[in-house]
Amino acid sequence: MTAKLYCFGESGNAYKAALALELSGMDWEPVHVDFFAGEARTPEFRALNPMGEVPVLIDGDLKLTQSGVIQQYVVDQTGKLAGAPEDRYEVLRWVLWDNHKFSSITGNTRFLMNFLPEDKRPAEVIAFQQGRLKAAYQVLDGHLEGREWMAGESLTMADLSCCSYLYYPEPFGFDRKDWPNIDAWLDRISAVPGWKHPYDMMQRAFPPK
Template identity: 70%
Template sequence: MTLKLYCFGESGNAYKAALTLELSGLAWEAVYVDFFGGEARSDAFKSNVNAMGEVPALVDTDHDYTITQSGAIQDYVVHLSQKLTGSTPEERREVLRWVLWDNHKLSSVAGPTRFLMNFLPEDKRPKEVIAFHQGRLKAAYAVLNDHLADKNWIVGNAITVADISCCGYLFYPEPFGFDRADWPHIDAWLTRIEQTPGWKHPYDLMPGSPADRA
């Protein structure tokens, strides 16, 4: 089986797919996409990989199958590996619930906020937008922190793609208004993820980082 993940280090959404692949035990390889050079929005990329013009995209060359959206890639990796999901139908729906929550409330806000605060020139950073997003994020961190107050993992007794989805942006060093010290239950859970055998930091797991462009 040949699984190729189109990704770049700075993308927390790509990290969710990459970490899911890595922890699943399946063999996979990263294909670097020069996002900051415009590659994801090129006609070639849109025609051949993802019409939405985004990473991550997973290509299973053996099955001539391409799938995009981090949560759908996670679903395919779970399908192939039978790992990293709940152990009952109810647990699997609970995993889906948190993946959806992450997509709706956490990553979809954290990603743009981190982009605006770090990857735009300083004089082009929209202060009102950043402040608004940080307010929404604070509410999301509170929901996640409360949920983890009496749990090791988001669903059930082991790491699932729900954990991997929700942590997508939380290991990055660039500031976007998240400080682990403010959220003790999130902090302890991130430490548990870091201690999971096979875990890697996004900049170690995928090609490309701000250091390469410095």
């Protein structure tokens, strides 16, 4: 049975799930959510996910939300993207760091700077969040010094979590050339056979029609 991923192109969190599904070879298809037209706030979507967010994965009778949960399910189903058993705490560490300190802020900052009307963009908030992100880029770039992958010796869900917002073209204050270790790591990930850009896997929802 084909698993269905409720998603839209602009969501880096959906991309984490979509990329894990794709690179693991699972049978899946995207279901477009018209996010910017408010579809994630409708009672129908709230019944699917009370958090009002993508991604949501439906696989048979199973419904999963939160990108990291969907990634873990992909790992459990396919045995891929897990890394070595002895690296499992390290994988989880970076998935949590990404959720806590990184894509929670990159995603929101990109939203504020690109998907809000120009006169509604909160300048003080954007500057504050960019300051927090600079500290996060330093942590990420420092960790990748001398390393090929975030955890252990292979591509894992830690890489797919941390990279998620960094391939998008919309500006939010991140420039690959400022961070050479991140830059090289993004090139390594996008060279993995089967890798796709988020806009080549999932339909865009912005601007709303």
